[in-house]
Amino acid sequence: MIKLLKAAWLCSVVLYGAIAHAAAPDKTLTIGVNNWAENIAVANLWKVLLTQKGYSVKLQPGDKAIIYSGVAQGKLDLTFEVWLPSADGRPYDNVKAHVDKIGPWFDKAQLGLAVPDYVKIDSVDQLNAAKDEFSHDGQPTIFGIESGSGLMGLTSKAKQDYALDYNVLPSSEAAMLLTLQRAEQNGKPVVVTLWNPHWVWAKYKLHYLKDPKGTFGTPDSIYAISAKRFSSDFPDASRWMNHWKMNDQTLGDLMNEIRAAGEAQPEKGAENWVKKNQTLVDAWMK
Template sequence: MKKISSTLLGLSMALAASAHANDKQLVIGTNNWAENIAVANMWKIVLEEEHGYEIELTDVGKSVLYSGLANNDFDISLEIWLPTTDKDFLAPYKDEIDVHDVWYEGTGLGIVVPSYVEIDTIDALRDSAEQFSYQGRPTIIGIDSGSAIAGLTDDAIDAYDLPMRQLYSSDPAMMAALDDAYQREEPIAVTLWSPHWAFAEYDLKYLEDTQGVYGESDDIFWFSRKGFAEDDPWLTQVLNEWHMDDDTLGGLMATIEQQGDPVEGARTWIGENRELIDTWLAAGE
């Protein structure tokens, strides 16, 4: 009887350990940042094709992302920058959202110019604003108006008294403008962040933020609706083990950019980085 009971107990534990592979539906809230698209598609492929999940990626604005997690419309999201950049987005929902572990350390954020541009500080941008005209006006080209970097750039324009506008667009539109100016070696100022594939493709530099408007370096965490860790302890352990650096994340983003498709690019990168991914997955065993 003891032997049979032990066998049944072992079988029960094995079934519990693999429960995450059965009928698991997951909604991941995403935004249009290059690294967010990259890691969301990477995890969608790994979890669907190897662990039986059904994953829905839902692209929304920042404010909707946080309220959606708080209201259980989404299960997880893979990118929150703390302690500075996303603190104001998190603040109204800090009791309804769980922030989990860091997966990328040491972000960058600010106004970026090509390295051939002679100025090195945001202060110097004030006196050189006319050189950075876009569509007839001195311009810093940004991304969507609801992003944290857009708000900080508005603050920087005020703090440094820059005679410039911020032109809200999108990551792809901003990058298209950067590429066009870069190919012609013309001055251009854009809002950018690290990690981003642009730093692997172009010779760029951050303008020094002497007033500290953009804050100190952040880390990137993943976060979830309240109670997700109890509902899916396996995936929680796996994502808490997940870590990437400039080489691994930059490689993922560069592969996607080269292939022009986030799914195929992520799938190619997964095949080339099997050992790394297996170390993350092993945490759930």
């Protein structure tokens, strides 16, 4: 009888364990990451924070439009880089019925055309008169980033609105920054598509060109978007992200920590930042 009771007890323990295991929530998250410095920074920040809470986090690189579609389809759980209402308004409108918006986590994000301070123009409508200064391969050129970005779309619109006799050259953030670096080193005029938050404003003395026609809009806020199931599947993570706020100082410090640790290992820089900002992090993770 004792043996039977013991066997029954063992069976119940095994059965309970199997049920509990089957009912345990899946804590695997996939985050879409586009190749912008602040996006890489915050994605790695959240990878660090969520991993500390027992989640398994994968970062999936891609262009913004592809990432937004992946979130809308539920193939990605979330992404952190949606500038509203201006820069990403159109691609967001394409998916907003199928995603949830989180935030904003950053206010007063700006984008536009920028030049070094040694360039003596201060408005987009002055570019045509100075076009000989900005020649590249025999043609006045604005150096841009990825062709599918909202910033490049607005730059194309600015070319029309201001009748700019310029080539808008798409490339990547890295290529644009390299062009800016070389121009700065040689004191040469250059005009680039740029945004803040970005660490480059701390490295060089730059200014936005005024935009009297308002093509680039007023400063945006940056939001995250998640798959519709995210808040129900991951209620803790959803709550933490709704507490999350950053500003130029905290985000700039995070990006600088990543650059100091080596951009090939952004997670290490994010870990260093968390250690130095534990009080702020604790306020988010409650």
